[in-house]
Amino acid sequence: MKDHETYTYKPGMTRRESLKWLGLIAAGTSVATMTACSPAKDVVTGGSAGHWPDLDIKPVTAKGYGTDPNMVVPPESPWPRTLNQQQLTLVAILSDIIVPREGSVPSATEVNVPDVIDEWVSAPYDGQQRDRVTILHGLAWIDDEANLRFKKPFATLDKSQQTAIIDDIAYRTKEKDEEFGRARKAFARLKQLVLAAFFCSPQGHKDIGYMGNVAIAGDYPGPTDEARAHLDGVLKDLGLSEFAYQES
DSSP: OOOTTTOOOOOOSOHHHHHHHHHHHHHHSGGGGTTTTSOHHHHTOOOSSSOOOOOOOOOOOSOOOOSSOOOSSOOOOSSOOOOOHHHHHHHHHHHHHHSOOBTTBOOTGGGTHHHHHHHHHHSOSHHHHHHHHHHHHHHHHHHHHHHHHHSSOGGGSOHHHHHHHHHHHHSOOHHHHHHHHHHHHHHHHHHHHHHHHHTTSHHHHHHTTOOTTOOOSSSOOOOOHHHHHHHHHHHHHTTOGGGTTOOO
16 A cells, blocks of 8 residues: 555656557547537536635647647657646546556556546647646545545545545435535546546556457458348448448
């Protein structure tokens, strides 16, 4: 167990690598667009009871990469990472609560997920800037709640105290939604990003049995009979069967 009084997360990923992961998350999953139609202020609305931090979050003004970035060998980032050490350490602790080590499967911090979260909320694009507002409010709320309950920042609480707070915002209940609704939504968004980042890692791929990017020796064997039958059914439903499998 980490020594909560002295633990400080140290970034372990190069900017080039974290930018690749950012591109993978943005391009490869629906995580990037879950808040795409919502203004930033709407992401953290909820019950009016309970406390909520009043933060003056400055937008990132740096330019992005444009519409056709090279994510294989990206150039140096034009924007700085923006999480301070306290915020980054808090993200690390929360990431390991969301994805703890299980047997041979590493935890989120062991594959440097906090570096990717920092990159994500630092990017100047609309979706990432909405998440910036959400995540920074959520982190501030968690520390405020820790100080209200236990008179200490979240990072210095023991495991049972941390769990008591997270249990109140990790699950939606009618009784708690008025008080914890905004914090629950912010934590849910952080959880989505942590999971997306973790499963973009080689270790995350292995954990779910993903076999992409693996060379096949010899001729391509084609889809399995089960996959072929499924594809045939989809083509039939779409009225495209007559156009399938034609030689060009």
